[in-house]
Amino acid sequence: MYTQSMDTLSAEDKAMEAASKAKLRSADELQSQQRFDARIDAGDFIEAKDWMPEHYRKTLVRQISQHAHSEFVGMLPEGNWISRAPTLKRKAILLSKVQDEAGHGLYLYAAAETLGTSRDQLLDALHTGKAKYSSIFNYPTLTWADMGVIGWLVDGAAIMNQVPLCRCSYAPYARAMVRICREESFHQRQGYEALLTMMTQGTAAQRAMVQDAVNRWWWPSLMMFGPPDAESPNSEQSMRWGIKRISNDDLRQKFVDATVEQASILGVSLPDPLLTWNDTRQHYDMGPIDWPEFWQVVGGDGPCNKERLAARVDAWDNGAWVREAALAHAEKQVAKQAQHAMAA
Numbered sequence: 001m002y003t004q005s006m007d008t009l010s011a012e013d014k015a016m017e018a019a020s021k022a023k024l025r026s027a028d029e030l031q032s033q034q035r036f037d038a039r040i041d042a043g044d045f046i047e048a049k050d051w052m053p054e055h056y057r058k059t060l061v062r063q064i065s066q067h068a069h070s071e072f073v074g075m076l077p078e079g080n081w082i083s084r085a086p087t088l089k090r091k092a093i094l095l096s097k098v099q100d101e102a103g104h105g106l107y108l109y110a111a112a113e114t115l116g117t118s119r120d121q122l123l124d125a126l127h128t129g130k131a132k133y134s135s136i137f138n139y140p141t142l143t144w145a146d147m148g149v150i151g152w153l154v155d156g157a158a159i160m161n162q163v164p165l166c167r168c169s170y171a172p173y174a175r176a177m178v179r180i181c182r183e184e185s186f187h188q189r190q191g192y193e194a195l196l197t198m199m200t201q202g203t204a205a206q207r208a209m210v211q212d213a214v215n216r217w218w219w220p221s222l223m224m225f226g227p228p229d230a231e232s233p234n235s236e237q238s239m240r241w242g243i244k245r246i247s248n249d250d251l252r253q254k255f256v257d258a259t260v261e262q263a264s265i266l267g268v269s270l271p272d273p274l275l276t277w278n279d280t281r282q283h284y285d286m287g288p289i290d291w292p293e294f295w296q297v298v299g300g301d302g303p304c305n306k307e308r309l310a311a312r313v314d315a316w317d318n319g320a321w322v323r324e325a326a327l328a329h330a331e332k333q334v335a336k337q338a339q340h341a342m343a344a
């Protein structure tokens with residue numbers, strides 16, 4: 001009876017109690033939010049265990065998982081050429097590069113997992129077509145020169161975009177990016193070196209093959225940086241949070257400015273008749289990008305989207321026995337350790 005009388009709050013009292021708890025919670029949250037904002041403003045890094053707003057967490061999971069998926073899907077266009085590399089040296093380089101991409105994907109999935117989303121959930125989103133990955137990997141690799149051009153332009157664009165991410169406000173992502181960027185710079189150089197060899201020591205047919213590959217990869221490489229700033233819904237908030245440090249358009253411009261000189265040393269032309277130095281801006285002006293094509297590819301309707309996704313789903317299905325065997329082995333180890341502990 002006593003207990004009952006203590007529990008019996010009127011509906012009005014209960015509502016007042018709930019409201020006061022919610023107030024306390026929101027006051028707590030307000031303080032946490034203010035502390036978080038101050039740390040972001042001071043340029044501090046946020047760790048996985050720190051309080052963070054839900055939108056910040058979601059934005060990071062979105063970006064890091066898209067990035068991880070890009071590394072995984074990004075193995076496919078080059079993987080096609082491992083068995084067709086022209087020399088043992090080129091084959092060994094390409095094999096290591098593709099293995100590096102797998103490693104990058106793993107660091108990034110691990111970074112995304114620190115935010116509370118499991119790897120299975122992330123991969124499920126990729127395999128069911130709900131998650132995005134970089135548009136660039138939905139283009140076909142038609143000749144050996146594409147391997148060099150992917151290194152030079154695609155890895156070159158990736159580095160330009162990813163070096164600022166080493167200073168991303170979320171520390172586990174920033175740490176992963178430091179290691180990834182070191183490897184990406186080797187990737188870029190091996191691509192450029194392969195092209196330089198073809199351009200300076202190759203036949204006329206090889207030089208034409210390089211030019212053709214440049215013509216096909218130039219515009220998709222520029223699209224990698226994402227839509228123009230004015231049409232980029234995530235940029236403003238991501239820049240305020242220090243997730244992105246430089247805008248899509250500014251990174252694209254930096255990439256173009258750096259690449260024109262490299263193209264001229266290589267002896268190839270870039271397929272943009274409007275590409276000209278602007279003395280006033282101290283930057284290259286460029287022609288218009290085909291944004292409808294970009295959105296079509298991002299929307300799942302690019303030249304190789306279906307093939308790429310099917311290859312990833314197949315790889316996942318065919319690897320089921322490995323995951324099952326690893327799990328069975330781990331369970332056996334746990335049982336063995338328990339037996340030893342009992343016996344001791």
Ligand code: FAQ
Nearest residue numbers: 067070074133134135158223224225226232233234235298
């Ligand atoms: N492809 O508001 P924003 C590599 C989406 S790794 C597909 O500007 P945000 C290594 C975007 O997700 C290459 N989708 O978005 C390698 C958003 O959709 P959502 C990958 C794109 O996030 C080399 C919507 O459009 N790198 O290459 C693309 O602020 C060689 C609106 O866009 C990274 O992931 C695109 N190109 O800025 C491997 C770097 N662009 O999610 C193998 C990290 C935009 O709202 C071989 N990511 N979208 O539905 C980033 O820096 C950013 O996420 C951006 C996009 C800059 C990609």
